[in-house]
Amino acid sequence: MASLDEKWKAVDNFESVVVVDRERDVVRVTKELYDLHSNREQLRGVTSSCDYRLTIPFAPHLFGSGKTTFCHNYLELVRRFGETFLSKFASDPLRRTFLEKLKRASLLYVDLRKLKPTRPIEEKRNLEWALYFRMIEACCTSVGQEPEDEEVVFKECRTRPYKLVRKLRSILNIPSDQYLLVTFDEVGVLDESLDEFHFKRTHDGRVRPYNDFFGIISQLCEEPDLFFIVVGKSKGLSIKNYVAFGPSRVILHFIPLSPLDASSIVEFLERSLLKTPTQEPVCNVLCSSSFSVNELADSLLECTGGVPGLLTRAVNMLLNYIIARNQPFISKEECLTCMNDYDFRIICTEPFVEQILNLDEDRKSVFDILLMMALYRIPFKVDDRLTSESFLYDAVTEMGLYRYPIDQNTFQVLIPKIFVVIFKNQPSISTMEKILLGSLDVEPVDCFFYSKCRVFEGIVALRLVLMLSSKNRNELRELLCQLSPIWKQMKLPISTTSPIHYIKSVVSSRETRSESNKSRRTFASTEWNKIIRDTLYLETIYIPLDATSHSPDIIFKLQSPVEPKVLTVGVACKGRWKSEGIGWSDIIDEAKKFLDPVYDQVLSSAMDYHHCMLIIVSTKLSLNVSNELGNQSRCYSSGMFIGNDSFKVPDNCELVILCERDVQMLIDEEILNGLERAFHVSHNPTFLNFGLQLLHKVRNSFLSWQ
Numbered sequence: 001m002a003s004l005d006e007k008w009k010a011v012d013n014f015e016s017v018v019v020v021d022r023e024r025d026v027v028r029v030t031k032e033l034y035d036l037h038s039n040r041e042q043l044r045g046v047t048s049s050c051d052y053r054l055t056i057p058f059a060p061h062l063f064g065s066g067k068t069t070f071c072h073n074y075l076e077l078v079r080r081f082g083e084t085f086l087s088k089f090a091s092d093p094l095r096r097t098f099l100e101k102l103k104r105a106s107l108l109y110v111d112l113r114k115l116k117p118t119r120p121i122e123e124k125r126n127l128e129w130a131l132y133f134r135m136i137e138a139c140c141t142s143v144g145q146e147p148e149d150e151e152v153v154f155k156e157c158r159t160r161p162y163k164l165v166r167k168l169r170s171i172l173n174i175p176s177d178q179y180l181l182v183t184f185d186e187v188g189v190l191d192e193s194l195d196e197f198h199f200k201r202t203h204d205g206r207v208r209p210y211n212d213f214f215g216i217i218s219q220l221c222e223e224p225d226l227f228f229i230v231v232g233k234s235k236g237l238s239i240k241n242y243v244a245f246g247p248s249r250v251i252l253h254f255i256p257l258s259p260l261d262a263s264s265i266v267e268f269l270e271r272s273l274l275k276t277p278t279q280e281p282v283c284n285v286l287c288s289s290s291f292s293v294n295e296l297a298d299s300l301l302e303c304t305g306g307v308p309g310l311l312t313r314a315v316n317m318l319l320n321y322i323i324a325r326n327q328p329f330i331s332k333e334e335c336l337t338c339m340n341d342y343d344f345r346i347i348c349t350e351p352f353v354e355q356i357l358n359l360d361e362d363r364k365s366v367f368d369i370l371l372m373m374a375l376y377r378i379p380f381k382v383d384d385r386l387t388s389e390s391f392l393y394d395a396v397t398e399m400g401l402y403r404y405p406i407d408q409n410t411f412q413v414l415i416p417k418i419f420v421v422i423f424k425n426q427p428s429i430s431t432m433e434k435i436l437l438g439s440l441d442v443e444p445v446d447c448f449f450y451s452k453c454r455v456f457e458g459i460v461a462l463r464l465v466l467m468l469s470s471k472n473r474n475e476l477r478e479l480l481c482q483l484s485p486i487w488k489q490m491k492l493p494i495s496t497t498s499p500i501h502y503i504k505s506v507v508s509s510r511e512t513r514s515e516s517n518k519s520r521r522t523f524a525s526t527e528w529n530k531i532i533r534d535t536l537y538l539e540t541i542y543i544p545l546d547a548t549s550h551s552p553d554i555i556f557k558l559q560s561p562v563e564p565k566v567l568t569v570g571v572a573c574k575g576r577w578k579s580e581g582i583g584w585s586d587i588i589d590e591a592k593k594f595l596d597p598v599y600d601q602v603l604s605s606a607m608d609y610h611h612c613m614l615i616i617v618s619t620k621l622s623l624n625v626s627n628e629l630g631n632q633s634r635c636y637s638s639g640m641f642i643g644n645d646s647f648k649v650p651d652n653c654e655l656v657i658l659c660e661r662d663v664q665m666l667i668d669e670e671i672l673n674g675l676e677r678a679f680h681v682s683h684n685p686t687f688l689n690f691g692l693q694l695l696h697k698v699r700n701s702f703l704s705w706q
Contacts, residue, residue: 007320007321007324007343008317008320008321008341008343008344008347008348009317009320009347010313010316010317010320010347010348010350011316011317011319011320012275012316013274013275013282013316013319013320013323014272014273014274014275014282014315014316014319015272015273015275016268016272016312016315017267017268017271017272019066019069019070019073019076019077020260020264020267020268020271021258021260021261021264021267022066022070022077022257023081023084023085024085024256024258024405025070025255025256025257025258026074026077026078026081026085026086027081027085027086027089028057028253028255028256028408029057029074029229029255030078030086030089030099030102031089032055032056032057032253033057033102033181033227034089034095034098035052035055036054036055036221036227037098037227038094038098039052040221040222040224043218043221043222044222053250053251054218054221054250054251055250055251055252055253056214056217056221056228056229056230056250056251056252056253057228057229057230057253057255058229058230058231058252058253058254058255059229059230059231059232059254059255059257064307064308064309064310064312064313064351064352065257065259065307065308065309065402066257066308066309067185067231067232067257068185068231069308070231070255070257071109071183071185071229071231072107072109072183074107074181074183074229075102075103075105075107075181078099078102078103079103082099082103086099101178101179102179102181104178104179105178105179105180105181105227106172106174106178106179106180106181107181107183108135108138108139108142108168108172108180108181108182108183109138109142109183109185110134110135110138110182110183110184110185111138111185111186112134112184112185112186112187112189112190112232113185113186113189114134114137114138115130115131115134115189115193116130116196117130117196117197118130118133118150119150119151119154120150120151120154125196125197125198126159126197126198127197127198127199127209127212127213127216128159128216129154129158129159130197131213131216132157132159132164133150133153133154135164135168135182136148136153136157136164136167136168136171139168139171139172140171142172143171143172143173145171153167161219161220161222161223162223164220165180165220165223165226168180176225177224177225178225179225179226179227180225180226180227181227181228181229182226182227182228182229183228183229183230183231184217184228184229184230184231184232185231185232186231186232187210187213187230187231187232188232189232190209190210190213191209193209197209197212199212200212214230214250214252215250217230217250218250229255230252231255254382254393256403256405256411258404258405259305259306259307259308259402259404259414260301260306260308260311261301261306262294262297262298262301262306263297264306265297265300265301265306265311266283266293266294266297268311269281269282269283269286269293269296269297269315270283270293272315274319282315282319283296285319285322285323285328286315286318286319286322286328286329286335287328287329288328288329288330290330290331291328291329291330291331291332291334291335295331295332295335296329296332296335298332299332299335299336299339300314300315300339302336302417303336303339303340303416303417303418304416304417304418305402305414305415305416305417305418307402307414307416309351309352310348310349310352310416310418313348313351314339314348314418317344317347317348318335318338318339321338339418342421345418345419345421345422346422348418349418349419349422352400352419353400353419353422353423354400357422357426366386366392366395366399367399367433368430368432368433368436368699368702369692369695369696369699370395370396370399370401370413370415371415371433371436371437371440372436372695372698372699373412373413373695374412374413374414374415374440375436375439375440375458376455376458377412378412378690378695379406379410379411379412380392380393380410380411380412380413380692381409381410382409382410382411383409384692385692386692392692393411396411396413401413401414401415402414402415402416415440417440417441420437420438420440420441421441423437424437424438424441431466432462432466432702432703435462435465435466436462439458455675456573456667456672456675457553457554457573459667459671459698459701460553460554460571460573460617460666460667461553461554461571462702463666463667463701463702463705464476464554464571464666465556466702466705467665467666467705468558470705472705474665474705475665476662476665476666479633479662479665480656483633483634483635483656484613484635484637484654484656485637486565486567486611486613486654487567487613487654489560489563489565490558490560490563490565490567491560491562491563553571553572553573554569554570554571554573555568555569555570555571556568556569557569563609564609565609565610565611566609566610566611567611567612567613568598568610568611568612568613569612569613569614569615570594570595570598570612570613570614570615571614571615571617572590572594572614572615572616572617573617573618574586574587574590574616574617574618580622581618581620581621581622581623581625581626582616582618582620582621582622582625583622583624583625584622584624584625584642584643584644584646585643587616587625587642587643587655587657588642588643588646588647590614590616591614591642591647591649591655592647594612594614595612595614595649595650595653595655596650598612598650598653599612599650599651599652599653603650603651603652603653604651606652608652610652611652611653611654612650612652612653612654613653613654613655613656614653614654614655614656615656615658616655616656616657616658617658617663617666618657618658618660618663619660619663619672620660621657621659621660625657626659629657629659631659631660631661632659633656633657633658633659633662634656634657634659635654635655635656635657636649636654636655636656636657637649637654638650638651638652638653638654639651642655667701668697668701670697671694671697671698671701674690674691674694674697675690675694678690678691678694
């Protein structure tokens, strides 16, 4: 068995195949290159039309997303997808002609990490000349030719686009009408070269190196049969959306380069080969007869989010572990246990997390908003603004987080689970952020996208925990102490030695995401009893996967800081937007689901210091319930009957029904109204109307109790 130090080395053990699941990206880029081809005359001023603005495919700052591989393989992918995914694009004769010529194009790959000031002296700090020479240098290298002397090249080309293109074609030995695609990689070096070149300055003295760069590219785009793709990342990459949306003549179209899904990960595993003479697929090395490649793909997707760079690194580390012990994985649980190991996470994510751990204060203030967007799957538009000068897209980009593309202009924030523990251990992370990170770590985010109910419950849960753990007195704690004798005895706030985590679905581990998306399920009594027993031994909040399961929506355990008292609390969020409100039958149903099994399985044989409470949270009570309560919150203690004496509260248990007025202590009416607007239809809910303004209100609601 390998030692701990050797166990999780990120050794390059296999030849990875990253170019999978890129069909949509290839179609998108091909369309943009065609737009340049069909509108080039407008750029050159041959026509008087001003409808077209230059667009350049651009894939910024996504660590390990496969940018470089995409650049190298784009033309190969065009040839591969020419008769399939690109067939609809090529249905027009002009597009078909363009596509056929594109398949025969030459590719020039230019790594800008080698960009540097060059001679002659009078042009040494001229970015345009340095970029020209770097292209010629890369061109020579690609054909095995030594680059010419800088002085000689300068005299031949200077900074004249047509002379540069003629020189490139001469070196590549391609005719003047053959398409030439230039891909610029690592454009982020421009952020690190502010003192090396004479960049233009704005009226307030600031430097925008990307404006200079894309200005140079826009001039080159006037040359016939020349095309560009730009990608890049760097520690301080600051390409801003105003380059795309501002007065610039250049519009940048962002290439999604989306994370891989489960089926694409299977393809990745089956096509990637171990670096041995036998060239065996890596899945054959990692998987035993009882552990399928589909299960391995599910495990990798759950931990890495399908991010290609993380995926490649994780597979390498798993291979190193398996090869060292000479035994493949026998189950999904064993594989996940390895990937959940803290040392595994640290080493696997090392190249990826530095960006976010070195944020400035302005960006740190946005982190909790992005966490909520990732947890609740709230999408955003590429032009959504945080402030008058800051785009949300830019914040996600600069923090090194991933974006899952929904469509051409809409994205979701993706925070892979494998990042979470590293972030949680940072001293600058707030209580609220730790709770949100804990939620992302244990809960498949799919469950929050069903309806407004899931988000409503998530907001209620987080508010409740923050209010109960706050050292400041607040109305909710005062109310519960007045209503409940047990709560009063707990002497809150919650002890710091009894940490609370939030949210874990009680969905069976055997149930896959795809299955959970298709159907609602309820838990048999034996399953629910096990859940209750497990909950009582784990200081954890739970939110079940769906509202029909045999459980309340939230469960957590409190330990008194001064007395040996334990209180298990269930919170049932009922009647959220039910027009008639919830009645006694709904309340009794929830009480039977929670209080009876907890009493039967635990409290009946437990010591007196263990108690249980169910809190009913409703945005609307039925008329008969409101009349009986007198529009006041009410607590029913052990031995009391509710609902025409149809349910008796078990010993050591309490049932608290919060009236609508007091529910607003947990979730503001303004936020409720915002949720209703966001989910304006009952089926196929969408967050597109959620909006940053509402998200800020939710965040401020949380921050008030930190």
